[in-house]
Every structure is written in structure tokens, then in C-alpha cells.
Amino acid sequence: MTTTENTGQAQDTPRGGDGGAAVVVRDLHQRYGAFEAVRGVSFEIRPGELFALLGTNGAGKTTTIETLEGFRRPSSGTVRVFGQDPYGQPAGVRERTNAVLQGSGLLEDLSVQETMSVAHDLAADPRPVDEVLDLVGLVDKSGVAVRQLSGGQKRRLDLALALLTRPEVLYLDEPTTGMDAEGRIETWRIIQGLKREGTAVLLTTHYLEEAERLADRLAIMHRGEVRVEGVLQDVLAGWGDRVSFVVPDEVSTGDLPAVLGAEAVVEAHDQELWATYTVTEGDMAERAHHAVAALMAWAGDRGTVLRRLQVRGASLEDVFLRVADGAADLVG
Amino acid sequence: MSTTPPPSTPTAAAASPAPSGPGSGSAPGTPRRRAPRTAKQLLRLTRMEFTLFVRYKTAWMFLALPVFFSFMALQLPADEVVPGFGMGEMAMLSSIGSISLILGMGHASNVFTARRESLALKRFRVSGVGQPVIFGGVIGVVAVFSLVIALLIGGFIAAMPDGMLPRDPLMLVVAILLGSVAFSLMGLLVTPLARNAESAQLAVMVPMMILIFASGGIIPLEALPEGARQLFSLIPSVPPGELVQAAYTGYDVFGGAAGAESKGYLGLWAAALPSIGIMLAWIAVLALAVRRFFRWDPRQP
Numbered sequence: 001m002t003t004t005e006n007t008g009q010a011q012d013t014p015r016g017g018d019g020g021a022a023v024v025v026r027d028l029h030q031r032y033g034a035f036e037a038v039r040g041v042s043f044e045i046r047p048g049e050l051f052a053l054l055g056t057n058g059a060g061k062t063t064t065i066e067t068l069e070g071f072r073r074p075s076s077g078t079v080r081v082f083g084q085d086p087y088g089q090p091a092g093v094r095e096r097t098n099a100v101l102q103g104s105g106l107l108e109d110l111s112v113q114e115t116m117s118v119a120h121d122l123a124a125d126p127r128p129v130d131e132v133l134d135l136v137g138l139v140d141k142s143g144v145a146v147r148q149l150s151g152g153q154k155r156r157l158d159l160a161l162a163l164l165t166r167p168e169v170l171y172l173d174e175p176t177t178g179m180d181a182e183g184r185i186e187t188w189r190i191i192q193g194l195k196r197e198g199t200a201v202l203l204t205t206h207y208l209e210e211a212e213r214l215a216d217r218l219a220i221m222h223r224g225e226v227r228v229e230g231v232l233q234d235v236l237a238g239w240g241d242r243v244s245f246v247v248p249d250e251v252s253t254g255d256l257p258a259v260l261g262a263e264a265v266v267e268a269h270d271q272e273l274w275a276t277y278t279v280t281e282g283d284m285a286e287r288a289h290h291a292v293a294a295l296m297a298w299a300g301d302r303g304t305v306l307r308r309l310q311v312r313g314a315s316l317e318d319v320f321l322r323v324a325d326g327a328a329d330l331v332g
Numbered sequence: 333m334s335t336t337p338p339p340s341t342p343t344a345a346a347a348s349p350a351p352s353g354p355g356s357g358s359a360p361g362t363p364r365r366r367a368p369r370t371a372k373q374l375l376r377l378t379r380m381e382f383t384l385f386v387r388y389k390t391a392w393m394f395l396a397l398p399v400f401f402s403f404m405a406l407q408l409p410a411d412e413v414v415p416g417f418g419m420g421e422m423a424m425l426s427s428i429g430s431i432s433l434i435l436g437m438g439h440a441s442n443v444f445t446a447r448r449e450s451l452a453l454k455r456f457r458v459s460g461v462g463q464p465v466i467f468g469g470v471i472g473v474v475a476v477f478s479l480v481i482a483l484l485i486g487g488f489i490a491a492m493p494d495g496m497l498p499r500d501p502l503m504l505v506v507a508i509l510l511g512s513v514a515f516s517l518m519g520l521l522v523t524p525l526a527r528n529a530e531s532a533q534l535a536v537m538v539p540m541m542i543l544i545f546a547s548g549g550i551i552p553l554e555a556l557p558e559g560a561r562q563l564f565s566l567i568p569s570v571p572p573g574e575l576v577q578a579a580y581t582g583y584d585v586f587g588g589a590a591g592a593e594s595k596g597y598l599g600l601w602a603a604a605l606p607s608i609g610i611m612l613a614w615i616a617v618l619a620l621a622v623r624r625f626f627r628w629d630p631r632q633p
């Protein structure tokens with residue numbers, strides 16, 4: 001696992017016990033008989049920081065979250081929320097945390113208003129119900145039975161219930177699944193507001209764009225292990241910039257030039273041979289420029305043209321897919 | 333969703349964070365909030381359970397069953413067992429103790445299995461609601477409806493030509509409350525065995541019927557040999573029935589109705605202590621078993 005120095009907004013938050021982190025996970029293992037669902041996961045989340053836990057289905061994300069929520073005792077390793085073991089949701093933890101579960105967890109025979117009202121009356125320091133319903137756009141549905149809501153509306157209600165208790169640590173397990181594009185964007189806006197307010201957020205999602213937009217740091221899990229971890233820019237930087245073009249007809253693949261700090265791969269796409277240079281070394285801001293300049297100089301010398309020339313940075317999807325293939329080298 | 337959040341939304345709060353809001357700088361590990369008192373949470377959750385109970389069609393079936401069993405008991409011979417009370421009437425009184433058995437085992441197992449599978453129980457837990465409060469809500473509603481049905485049957489008894497009211501209403505209430513706690517816990521204990529609400533109803537049926545038939549409400553325990561009767565008195569469905577019989581008749585029926593003596597107020601309570609003790613012991617054992625075996629998560633480890 002790669003640990004990358006944390007940068008950005010989260011460093012400005014006040015520090016206390018555990019280096020100021022609200023959530024600390026150290027070498028967490030979860031075993032079910034011979035099967036080990038989580039294998040040595042470590043991370044921490046500071047107030048005002050969003051940590052995204054990504055991974056394929058069955059990677060161990062939900063098991064990790066359930067351990068943090070206090071439903072599972074670690075097989076080994078330590079988990080601390082506000083410095084306390086969260087197992088069994090002890091007082092001092094349960095009033096300060098909340099979650100949007102992967103499934104909805106709503107009582108279908110209650111109305112939206114009744115659902116919120118019960119949660120409000122049970123909470124330690126709740127926000128006003130109307131305010132939260134307005135925030136998630138369910139004011140006009142307050143009298144409607146939960147069973148009558150669409151999947152996206154139920155997801156909004158899940159979020160409303162989590163917001164209602166003013167959590168200081170919030171676990172979001174695929175919170176926007178089933179939402180339309182507008183709902184997703186509004187949810188992102190709400191989550192960003194929570195971060196600014198100082199809430200420590202753990203997010204799992206299958207929408208990589210969501211993680212790219214919201215995460216201060218992220219980790220990609222595969223088969224119970226964190227394969228990639230760090231600040232988004234560093235994770236992408238480790239993957240490298242790509243320079244691609246169609247190999248000129250008059251050039252054999254063996255004649256392609258070597259570029260300093262880059263690795264070349266030739267693949268056939270759409271009945272054409274494509275050369276892709278992955279540039280991983282050198283100054284991140286300038287390395288693509290130097291690679292392109294070297295290739296252009298080579299093309300000029302050969303009197304040829306680099307057709308359909310493309311330059312792009314790595315996307316989270318590139319990193320994710322490589323990890324999911326099980327072919328990833330550690331990045332970061 | 334709204335595009336312009338009101339002043340106190342998370343977004344706006346960022347501009348001027350409230351002193352009590354998250355991220356105000358207190359050290360982690362310092363609890364700054366106190367949840368509403370457990371009793372207040374319990375009452376609120378019982379109120380919610382009441383609303384849901386009224387809306388569940390299956391729950392109405394669990395209300396009808398004890399009424400049916402009570403009137404079935406009246407078909408027994410009218411031979412007098414204690415002065416003024418025949419075998420059928422004593423069985424009917426005993427069946428009042430079984431109301432909470434049917435409601436507690438049937439309703440609690442049904443709704444808690446369904447809620448576990450729908451993640452509704454986890455939803456409460458992650459919102460900071462304690463386990464005793466979540467269990468207490470369903471026990472509360474079982475107690476409320478058991479008292480309502482007992483009142484209904486009690487009203488019928490009072491309206492009969494030689495009808496009467498309970499000599500010790502408090503003992504009647506204690507019997508129902510003890511039964512509500514014990515049998516609701518039993519219902520909760522069934523839920524780990526069931527994958528969904530339907531299978532919970534099937535799983536609960538066999539122990540429920542055994543307990544009902546052994547309670548004295550269907551087959552009078554007086555018909556059993558003394559040794560068997562004493563053994564049966566340890567079964568949790570028997571003490572509530574005996575407490576109701578004693579509460580109505582004012583007789584010490586705890587050692588068997590045959591030859592039972594009339595007791596004064598304190599004497600009757602003193603005679604009731606072993607039965608109350610048996611129920612409290614069952615409640616303690618069942619509570620420990622629920623704590624150990626109850627599953628909150630539909631995912632099998």
C-alpha cells in the first residue's frame with residue numbers, strides 16, 4: 001500500500017488526539033472463517049476531509065464501513081472513532097456519527113414527515129425537519145408514504161435522515177445510487193457543504209466522477225487490500241500522462257523513438273496501429289510537453305506527421321480499471 | 333432539490349459555523365452532545381410502533397387470535413374450581429396471560445425480521461438509537477395492545493350475568509407486563525432463524541402453539557398430575573396465566589387451583605412472588621440470549 005502525504009484543506013483542521021483525525025483505522029483485518037474479507041487496511045479521516053473508498057464489488061468496502069459503524073468487531077487491527085472503539089456504538093460515538101447505508105433502511109408504512117419526525121425526536125441535537133427536507137428537495141413529498149417514493153427520492157430521504165442529526169463523522173455507502181443527474185449534483189453540493197462545516201466523511205461510490213469531485217484523499221481496494229491510496233492528484237500523477245498517435249505507415253514499430261521518462265506501447269485499434277507513450281517521470285506540470293516536443297522533433301526529422309495526436313492525463317477510471325484487473329503496480 | 337439553501341443549511345453554516353456545530357475545534361473524543369433520555373426515546377419509539385401496528389394487517393391477526401382462544405376456553409365444563417369460577421372461566425382468565433404471548437412472539441418476530449432485512453434496524457442504530465430503546469419500542473407496543481385486549485376480555489367478563497372485576501387489578505397489569513417483556517424477547521430470539529418475515533411467522537408458530545397449549549388457557553393444568561403441573565409452572569407461559577387467575581379470584585392458585593385459599597392483598601402478592609420470580613428469571617435469560625444471538629445485519633458473516 002502506498003501512503004501519500006495529505007495535502008490541501010484537511011491539513012488546516014485543528015489537531016488533537018490521533019493527530020486530529022476523527023477516524024483512525026490501523027491494519028484492519030476481517031476474517032469469516034477461512035475467508036479474509038479485509039486484509040490490513042489503514043487510513044484516517046480528519047474533520048472536514050472526505051476520504052473515498054473505492055473498489056470492485058466484494059472488495060471489502062462495506063465490511064470496512066460496517067466495522068467503523070460498530071456492527072463488526074475487527075478480527076485484528078484497531079479502529080477508533082473520536083478515539084473510541086466504535087464496536088456496539090458506545091455513547092460518545094453514536095450521537096456524533098451517522099450513515100447513509102447501501103440499502104435504504106426506511107419504514108415503508110410511515111410518511112416522509114413521520115419518518116423525519118421520529119428521527120428528529122430521537123436525536124441529540126437535530127436540525128429542524130423542514131430545513132432538511134427543503135435541503136434535499138422533499139418538502140412537497142412530506143405527506144407521501146415512503147413506499148410511494150421513487151428510488152432516487154428514497155435515497156434523498158436517506159441523506160436527509162443522516163443530515164438531521166448533525167453528524168461529525170458521516171459514512172456514505174453509495175449515497176447517490178438510483179438518483180438522477182440533478183439529484184446527484186445537489187447531493188454533491190450538500191456533501192461539500194458538510195465538509196466545509198467540518199464533518200469527516202467516508203464515501204464509497206461506483207461513480208468515479210463523484211470521487212474525483214468530492215474526495216480529498218482516496219483509496220482503491222481490491223480483494224480486501226488497499227492497492228492505491230493518496231491525494232487524487234498524486235494518484236493520477238503516479239499513473240502518468242499519455243501521448244498517443246497513429247503509427248505512420250512508413251515507420252515500423254521498431255523505429256519508434258525512445259522518449260526520456262516514458263514507456264511506449266503499440267496496440268491495434270480500429271484497424272490502425274496506435275503508439276501510446278506513458279510519461280511518468282519528470283516534473284508533472286511539464287513532462288507531457290517535453291515528451292510531445294521530443295516526438296514532434298523526431299517526426300520532423302523523419303519528415304512524417306503524427307496523425308490523430310492525443311495528450312491526456314490519467315483519469316481515476318484508468319487507475320481503477322488497472323487495479324480491478326489485478327494488474328496494477330502500486331501507484332503513488 | 334432546493335437550489336438556494338436556507339441560512340442554517342450545511343452550505344451556509346460554512347460561512348459562519350455555529351459554536352456547537354461540527355468542526356468547531358474541540359478535541360476528538362470529547363462528547364459534546366447528550367441524546368434525549370432513554371425513557372423519552374422509548375416513548376417516542378413506542379408511539380411509532382403503535383402507528384405502524386395499526387397499519388400492519390398481519391398485526392390485526394395477532395390481535396384476533398387471543399380473543400378467539402379466550403372464548404374457546406369458555407367451551408370447557410363449568411365445574412367450579414374455586415368459589416364462583418368454573419373450569420371454563422379459569423381457563424379464560426388464564427388465556428388473558430397468553431395475549432402477550434401471541435402478540436409478543438408473533439408481532440416482534442415478524443416486524444424485526446422484516447426490518448433487519450430492509451436495513452431499518454441498522455438505520456436506527458447508525459442514527460444513534462441504543463439497542464434497549466429499539467427493543468423497548470416493540471415491547472411497549474406489545475404491552476399496550478395486550479392491555480387493550482385484556483380490557484376487552486375483562487369487559488366481557490364484567491358484563492356476564494354473574495360478572496365481576498379483578499380483585500387485584502395491579503397484579504393483572506403486572507402479569508401482562510411481565511409476559512409482554514418475556515414473549516417479545518422470545519419473538520426477537522426467533523429472528524436469527526428466519527430469512528424473511530414469512531419464514532419468521534412459520535418459525536414462531538411451533539413454539540408459540542406449544543406455549544399456548546401449555547399455558548392452562550386451552551387445557552386446564554388442573555387436569556394434569558401434580559408432578560407434571562409443577563414442571564409446567566416453570567414454563568414462561570404459565571405464570572402470567574396464574575397471576576391473572578389470582579388477580580381476578582383473589583385465591584392463591586399458584587400451587588394449583590384445587591383447594592386454593594382466599595388471600596388478602598399482601599398475602600396474595602406473597603404467594604405470587606415465586607411466579608413473578610420465574611418470569612424475571614426468564615426475562616434475564618432471554619435478554620442475555622437476545623444480546624448474544626440477535627442479528628442486526630441481513631448479511632451473513
